[in-house]
Amino acid sequence: MTATDTLRDTLRATLRTLVGDAHVLTEGDLTAYEQDWRKRERGRALAVVRPGTTEEVAAVVKACAAAGVSLVPQGGNTGMVVGSIPDASGTQVLLSLQRLNRIRTIDAANLTVTVEAGCVLQTLQEACEKEGFLFPLSLAAEGSCTIGGNLATNAGGTQVVRYGNTRELCLGLEVVTAQGEVWSGLTGLRKDNTGYDLRHLFIGSEGTLGVITAATLRMYPMPASQLTAFAAVPSLDAAVELLGLAHKHLNAGLTGFEVMGDFALGLVRKHFPQQNVPFGGMSPYCVVLENSDHESESHAREQFERLLEAALEQGCVLDAVVAENIAQARALWHIRESIPLAQAQEGLNIKHDISIAVSRIPAFVAETDALLEQHFPGARLVNYGHLGDGNLHYNVQAPDSADAEAFLRDQEGPINALVYEVVDRYNGSISAEHGIGSLKREKLAHHKSPVALGAMRAIKGALDPHNLLNPGRVLAVD
Ligand code: FAD
Numbered sequence: 001m002t003a004t005d006t007l008r009d010t011l012r013a014t015l016r017t018l019v020g021d022a023h024v025l026t027e028g029d030l031t032a033y034e035q036d037w038r039k040r041e042r043g044r045a046l047a048v049v050r051p052g053t054t055e056e057v058a059a060v061v062k063a064c065a066a067a068g069v070s071l072v073p074q075g076g077n078t079g080m081v082v083g084s085i086p087d088a089s090g091t092q093v094l095l096s097l098q099r100l101n102r103i104r105t106i107d108a109a110n111l112t113v114t115v116e117a118g119c120v121l122q123t124l125q126e127a128c129e130k131e132g133f134l135f136p137l138s139l140a141a142e143g144s145c146t147i148g149g150n151l152a153t154n155a156g157g158t159q160v161v162r163y164g165n166t167r168e169l170c171l172g173l174e175v176v177t178a179q180g181e182v183w184s185g186l187t188g189l190r191k192d193n194t195g196y197d198l199r200h201l202f203i204g205s206e207g208t209l210g211v212i213t214a215a216t217l218r219m220y221p222m223p224a225s226q227l228t229a230f231a232a233v234p235s236l237d238a239a240v241e242l243l244g245l246a247h248k249h250l251n252a253g254l255t256g257f258e259v260m261g262d263f264a265l266g267l268v269r270k271h272f273p274q275q276n277v278p279f280g281g282m283s284p285y286c287v288v289l290e291n292s293d294h295e296s297e298s299h300a301r302e303q304f305e306r307l308l309e310a311a312l313e314q315g316c317v318l319d320a321v322v323a324e325n326i327a328q329a330r331a332l333w334h335i336r337e338s339i340p341l342a343q344a345q346e347g348l349n350i351k352h353d354i355s356i357a358v359s360r361i362p363a364f365v366a367e368t369d370a371l372l373e374q375h376f377p378g379a380r381l382v383n384y385g386h387l388g389d390g391n392l393h394y395n396v397q398a399p400d401s402a403d404a405e406a407f408l409r410d411q412e413g414p415i416n417a418l419v420y421e422v423v424d425r426y427n428g429s430i431s432a433e434h435g436i437g438s439l440k441r442e443k444l445a446h447h448k449s450p451v452a453l454g455a456m457r458a459i460k461g462a463l464d465p466h467n468l469l470n471p472g473r474v475l476a477v478d
């Protein structure tokens with residue numbers, strides 16, 4: 001046994017005394033913790049540690065810092081950019097926040113909920129709804145992703161057009177620092193101009209600056225009615241035109257506006273044939289949109305009817321259905337939410353989570369589609385996303401006949417370079433909502449300005465000088 005082995009065994013023993021034997025996993029099947037959701041990579045942890053309180057998280061971080069061992073925070077492990085699993089060295093501690101899952105308080109008058117980082121998003125939505133409130137963050141992984149992960153990636157989802165990203169929903173944080181200290185900023189204040197707002201440093205930092213243990217989040221009054229429509233549109237330009245009309249007719253009632261290319265919908269038809277996807281093959285794109293109304297359902301329907309009449313008249317909608325009840329609305333949303341799952345079933349693929357000013361999206365897609373068709377004939381383009389926020393999941397699936405693994409190995413680099421070059425020319429972002437992780441780290445170095453990268457390195461160096469928190473993610477730091 002080497003000296004390093006002895007040190008690691010000593011650390012494992014210390015961790016067991018801190019959180020209990022049952023919550024330090026070193027053997028058995030650890031796939032759920034060590035493999036990323038997209039099955040792109042598999043790491044190996046020195047130990048999976050599952051603390052149950054903020055104090056235990058702080059003690060674990062302190063023990064690892066003392067041993068010079070780095071930690072990878074993990075929530076639901078649904079991240080898209082390989083940021084929540086350990087590397088393959090077997091030297092990192094995987095810090096699972098899943099046991100820190102209590103809803104601490106709901107403050108109805110302040111319209112806030114204080115919740116621990118490991119609480120599953122859907123559990124939080126349901127708890128708020130039980131008290132008559134809406135927690136509006138919503139995404140297809142909500143049954144397993146956690147609030148801590150949502151904050152650490154500044155997740156977006158389907159309601160951003162009205163409520164903003166997770167950042168806009170957060171009024172306060174509790175964080176364990178890289179030194180194992182606890183910063184408690186759970187004030188729930190809407191106004192607090194007392195110097196730098198630390199909360200915004202930790203949000204979106206993907207576990208590289210601190211471990212989020214709890215958050216105070218905004219809730220909203222539950223709307224009287226939420227109506228969903230599904231529309232076939234003749235082009236992406238028409239979808240953008242429809243978005244403009246929806247803003248005008250629905251105003252703040254517009255709470256969702258998603259676009260789906262026909263090929264993406266075709267994958268849902270293929271892999272989930274039990275789902276009834278309207279307008280099969282009728283149009284190159286469909287849109288799902290939502291109207292949340294605080295007056296009544298009849299008012300919401302009238303508004304929707306006026307919008308769709310205007311859109312049909314202008315020719316930006318070919319046909320549309322409006323859900324008659326909640327079950328139908330859920331089924332329509334389910335189609336949109338099934339696209340990433342259908343794509344995963346179709347096989348390995350290349351994801352581009354990009355944002356571009358909404359007005360420029362049709363030109364961006366036309367130009368990039370043409371370039372990809374020219375240079376990578378047969379590659380299948382799976383295009384869908386949060387058009388209301390200018391965020392597209394512009395993904396590429398291997399040609400039908402190709403070996404997907406070989407296609408990814410040989411073509412991912414050139415395809416990324418092509419797509420991101422056009423994104424740069426359109427002044428867009430190479431990661432709208434998924435973050436950087438390790439998958440896009442090299443890309444960040446090329447697409448972010450040197451001034452911004454320098455400032456990010458300085459912040460990392462100040463908060464985590466020994467590079468112990470999720471090293472190698474977001475930034476390359478020596
Ligand atoms: P993890 O995957 O466990 O972690 C993600 C990152 O956060 C890692 O870097 C990790 O180290 C860090 N982290 C996790 N917890 C903490 C913590 N407590 N403190 C500090 N760092 C932490 N994202 C969107 O934005 N919009 C979408 O619409 C969307 N749809 C999705 C649909 C599907 C089917 C899937 C699988 C994913 C989707 N995502 C989407 C990706 C999204 O990033 C995650 O679903 C979610 O935000 C991550 O939460 P998680 O708990 O799974 O975090």
